[in-house]
Amino acid sequence: MHITTNALVLRAVDYKESDKILTLLTQEQGVLTASARGCRKKGSAIAAGCQLLAWSEMVLYDYQGRWSVKEAATQRLFQGLRTDLERLALGCYFAEAAELLAVEGLPSPELLSLTLNSLHALDKMTDKPLPLVKAAFEWKALALAGYEPLIDGCAVCGVTPPEAPRFHLREGVLHCARCKTEVGEGISMPLSLQALSALDYILHGDPKRLFSFRLEGEELQQLSDTAEAYLHTQLERGFSTLDYYKSLNPGP
Numbered sequence: 001m002h003i004t005t006n007a008l009v010l011r012a013v014d015y016k017e018s019d020k021i022l023t024l025l026t027q028e029q030g031v032l033t034a035s036a037r038g039c040r041k042k043g044s045a046i047a048a049g050c051q052l053l054a055w056s057e058m059v060l061y062d063y064q065g066r067w068s069v070k071e072a073a074t075q076r077l078f079q080g081l082r083t084d085l086e087r088l089a090l091g092c093y094f095a096e097a098a099e100l101l102a103v104e105g106l107p108s109p110e111l112l113s114l115t116l117n118s119l120h121a122l123d124k125m126t127d128k129p130l131p132l133v134k135a136a137f138e139w140k141a142l143a144l145a146g147y148e149p150l151i152d153g154c155a156v157c158g159v160t161p162p163e164a165p166r167f168h169l170r171e172g173v174l175h176c177a178r179c180k181t182e183v184g185e186g187i188s189m190p191l192s193l194q195a196l197s198a199l200d201y202i203l204h205g206d207p208k209r210l211f212s213f214r215l216e217g218e219e220l221q222q223l224s225d226t227a228e229a230y231l232h233t234q235l236e237r238g239f240s241t242l243d244y245y246k247s248l249n250p251g252p
C-alpha cells in the first residue's frame, strides 16, 4: 500500500550504513515511524526531505506493517533556524514535545499546524524574542493536548483577576496568593497581569497570529518559566533537547 502525505521529520536516527529511522508527524496519519533506506548515500533523492525538521510531501509504502519512504519532495527546510544554534535547539525541543503530545495513527492537524508555525517563527520572525516563541508554543501545545489551563479568575474565591495571581502547576488553575491553601498541595508560580493577558491571547486569540503579542523582561520570563514548569508537571518528564537549549544560556 502507498500513501502520499505531507510530513514533518520530528526525529531522525541513523541506522545501518546508509539508512535513517524517521519519526514523522503526518497530515493524514498523525505520528508514525518510517525507515528511509539509503538516504545517507551520496546523491540520494530523498536525503533533503529526511533531515530533522524538514517538511516534505512524501510517498510512503507499507511493507509487512512497516512504513518506508519512497519519495520525499521538500517543501520547507526552515534554513534560518539551521544556521543559529539556539533556534535549532528550540526547534528540536518543539519536535520532541510534539512527538510526545501526538497520538500514533490519529491525525492532529492543530498540533501539526502549531509546530509548523512555531518553526516558521524560529526561521523567519527574527524580531521575536525566543522565550516568547517558546512560551506560546508550550501553552498552546498543552491546551491542544487536553491540558488547557483555567485562567478566568481565582479557582477558589472567583475574583477576576485574582489578587497577586499565581498559577497552580498540578491543578492547572489560577488563584490569588492568599487562596493558596484552598487549591491543594503542590507548587504555584506567580503570573503578572501582563503575563496573564498574553496567556489569554495565546489560548484564545487567532492561532494564525499566535506570536503577535508583546511581552518582555521579567513578565516574559514568568510566562516562559511557568509554561515550561506546567509542561513538565503534567507530562511528568523532562526534555533533553530543552536542557541543551538552556545550556546555551539564552535570556529574554
Ligand SMILES: [Zn+2]
Residues within 6 Å of the ligand: 154, 155, 156, 157, 158, 159, 162, 163, 175, 176, 178, 179
Ligand atoms: Zn482567590
